[in-house]
Amino acid sequence: MSSRHPVRLLIVNQSEPADLNLRIARQQADGGGVLAPLMAPLVLADDSAWTAADLRVALVDIRRPAPRNHQRLVLDRAQVDHVIAITRGNPLLIELALMAILHGRPVESLTVDELLKERVERIELAIRDAGFPDCFDPLLALATLAGGVSKAHLADLRMVREEDIGDLSRLFPSETGDIRNVMPPVRPELIGDAFVDVAFARSQYSDDWRRRFVADAWTLNPAGTLRGALRIAGRDSMLGRALAAGPPDDAALDTVLVAAAFAEAACVLRPDDFGRRNDAVLLPSAEARARALAAQDAIALLSQLVALPSRLRRDEILLGPKWASLQYVLLENALTTRITSEIETLAGLVPAMFSAWQRCLGANQAGLADLLPKPRPGVATPLTAGDLALLVDAAFAADAIQPQHNLAALFGELLVVNARALSTSMIDLEEHVSVLGRYAVLRRSSLNASVFAADVEKLGASESATFPFVLGSARAQGAAAFATKHDVAQCRLHVDRVETIVTGWPDDRDMQYERARSWRIMSYATKDDATQCRLHADRVETITARWPDDRDMQHERAQAWRFMAFATKDDAAQCRSHVDRIETIVAGWPDDRDMQNERAQAWALMAYATKDDAVQSQLYVDRVETITARWPDDRDMQHERAQAWRFMAFATKDDAAQCRSHVDRIETIVAGWPDDRDMQNERAQAWALMAYATKDDAVQSQLYVDRVETITARWPDDRDMQHERAQAWRFMAFATKDDAAQYWLHVRRIKTIAASWASDPRIQEEFGIALGYLDPS
Structure with a gap:
């Protein structure tokens, strides 16, 4: 059959048609019965919702009741939009709204709750009219x-006679199910839920009556009540709060099914939920059920939640932090497993979990750590060091996915909290501490590394200081030194702690490597003080001298001397001596990427050291080009290239054409990393230099300032990016200093930028310099 107009199917009855042959499952013990689990409800497509255009078309055929039954119902644009907004296009709610309007209700006063309440009142009248x-x-x-x-x-159950319930056909005349034996629900669910809500909240009922009401629902039909609870439990109503606790322990329901259902209800927002959820009740209930699962069931549900975003309909919204929080609770539970096959499953699942967080949470990840539950002490179940290592490897993968947000660090803290309980012997504990120390090294970006290191030490504080324990503790303290490298005093505390820990092993290569690494970190921490930096680099030199052929030891040496090159970058001769030392160190590893990266960084520093001599600087930039040519897809190598060419752009900033050629080179280099903050910062600095190079031509300079604005717009809270903005606008202030109106416009822009960085002297300096451009005469 065809139609001239679109046809929309509206289902007005959700009762079970007889031809579906749904059966009643009898309970032999008491002669009663409960409905067998219902089939999944029919879900209409997303485009079933009405639009404002649909409503305007429908209004053409709607007439007012007597005495104005010949007048069309007319709604203006604002009224149509209001009806669509409050009903979210639900055809049933639109019908209720139109009926209310036809009976004299002002359009502007309509709310969904009032519409449903009025519909419930009509149902109650129908019940009375039917003689009940x-x-x-x-x-x-x-x-x-x-x-x-x-x-x-x-x-x-309710202690009434069956015949007192009456002939339900008077109330459900079109019901095709077995209403002689079954009392059907009020449908559709939207109306039925409102009917239950009103009945439950009546003032004449006591709290004990309400508790019994909910308990009886679970007893009569556990599966059906679970469906109702999932719709209602998150709502801010008496009934919603009563249902949030979920089914009682003796309900005939699978605990995993119930936990999964509550978890999904807690972290998915559906169209009917808007303005009606009570997450303060629903989320804790879901978390409690997740914690109560067995470890193997927690792993299974964790896998389901990780995949949940791919199963959502277009009209469903993922509540990201709640979704992640529930996964974290399940992970905490799963860590209590003792079965290696489950550990392997979990180890494979953890990176997928963090990757899903990265995809689905985006910018919301930054504050997520504060929303997640805190680790609880683990349950004493045996776990081998090998199994723990599997989980640690999963944490490494998670760190690689998103090290900047400290989420994977929470996983590491769970391991620390559980490590002692998971150990069955001192040998296991020693191995665990060593493994956790290795994890600490690789998750060194954690802001909580100092606490982590202290926890690792506490794990074995009451035991003898055996080698694996000591090595793990040294690694953890070294990781804490790295995490606090921008605080010289704090960093030194952790380095000194490493010294104390390894004192008893002066000839052990691994222990001494931890020493070398910690002093190398100290040389970084003091790189702005050449004298102090040199003291720490000399410590690294002394420690590593006994292992001249050890690649890792020599890599620590190369890094320490690179920090010395940085510390002396304003003295080209001194800087060159340290770069030459690095060349000597890495000569034995010509194909080692990390060693060659140290070379590239060192020669880039020489390009900086000679940036006031374009010819010399170009020689060192060419060295960087030669070194990095073998690694065209390596982000770090290409970042060194971009930096080196930026120093060349600076060296030629008084020659706009030359400067532009170097800036274009930078654009080519960083093109493969459009979302990399450091690469884009090189771009911003390069175009700011072009704004300087053309500062005698306001039109040209403005073009380059606009480039800087475009690049930095994505990082409004990044100090370095905003400094480049302030600098670029300062060059524009210089370019327009002879046009007072334009000049003050640009100065005010700098002032606005500087206002967010009141304690930053360099950004404030940009504002001060710009103020000095105007001729006081």
């Missing part, structure tokens, strides 16, 4: 909450 007494209402509400119940079972 007031005491019938709570029975029908109970049947509705449970999704339909056996009349015999209902009569037995």
Whole structure:
């Protein structure tokens, strides 16, 4: 059959048609019965919702009732939009709204709750008209909450005679199901839920009555009540709060199914939930059920939640922090497993979990750590060091996915909290501490590394200081030194702690490597003080001298001398001596990427040291080009290239054409990393230099300032990016210093930028310099 107009199917009855052959499952013990689990409900496509255009078309055929039954119902644009907004295009709610308007209700006063309440009042009148007494209402509400119940079972449970329930065909004349034996629910669910809500909240009922009401629903039809609970439990109502606790322990429901259902309800927002959820009740209930699962069930549910975003319909919204929080609770639970196969499953699942967080949470990840539950002490179950290592490897992968947000660090803290409980012997504990120390080294970006290191030491504080324990502790303290490298005093505390820890092993290569690494970190921490930096580099030199052929030891040496090159970058001769030292160190590893990266960084520093001599600087930039040519897709190598060419742009900033050629080279280099903050910062600095190079031509300079604005717009809270902005606008202030109006416009722009960085002297300096450009005469 074809039609001239689009056809929309509106289902007005969700009761079970007889031809579906749904059966009643009898309970032999008491002669009662409960409905067998219902089939999944029919879900309409997303485009079933009405639009404002649909409503305007429908209004053409709607007439007012007598005495104005010949007048069309007319709504203006604002009124149509209001109806669509409050109903979210739901056809049933639109019908209720139009009926209310036809009976004189002002459009602007309509709310969904009032529309549903009015519909419930009409149902209650229909119940009275059908000859049923007031005491019938709570029975029908109970049947509705449970999704339909056996009349015999209902009569037995509520202590009423089955014949007193009456002939339901008077109330459900079009019902095709077995209403002689079954009391059906009020449908559709939107109306039925409102009917139950109103009945449950009546003032004449006591709290004990309400508790029994909910308990009876779970008893009569556990599966049907679970469906109702998932719709209602998150709502801010008496009934919603009562259902949030979920089914009682003796309900005939699978605990994993219930936990999964509550978890999904807690972290998915559906169209009917808007303005009606109570997450303060729903989320804790979901978390409690997740914690109560067995470890293997927690792993299974964790896998389901990780994949949840791919199963959402277009009209469903993922509540990201709640979704992540529930996964974290499940992970905490899963760590209590003792079965190696489950550990392997979990180890494979953890990176997928963090990767899903990265995809789905985006910028919201930054504050997520504060929203997640805190680790609790683990349950004493045996776990081998090998199994723990699997989980640590999973944490490494998570760190690689998103090290900047400290989320994977939370996983490491869970391991620390559980490590002692998971150990069955001192040998296991020693191995665990060593493994955790290795994890600490690789997750050194954690802001909590100092606490982590202290926890690792505490794990074995009451035991003898055996080698694996000591090595793990030294590694953890070294990781804490790295994490605090921008605080010289704090960093030194951790380095001194490493010295103390390894004192008893002066000839052990691994222990001494931890020493070398910690003093190398100290040389970084003091790189702005050449004298102090040199003292720490000399420590590294002394420690590593006994292992001249050890690649890792020599890599620590190369890094320490690179920090010395940085510390002396304003003295080209001194800087060159340290770069030459690096050349000597890495000569034995010509194909080692990390060693060659030290060379590239060192020669880039020489390009900086000679940036006031374009010819010399170009020689060193060419060295960087030669070194990095073998690694065209290596982000770090290409970052050194971009930096080196930026120093060349600076060296030629008084020659706009030359400067532009170097800036274009930088654009080519960083093109492969459009979302990399450091690469884009090189771009911003390069175009700011072009703004300087053309500062005698306001039109040209403005073009380059606009480039800087475009690049930095994505990082409004990044100090370095905003400094480049302030600098670029200062060059524009210089370019327009002879045009007072334009000049002050640009100075005010700098002032606005500087206002967010009141304690930053360099950004404030940009504002001060710009103020000095105007001729006081």
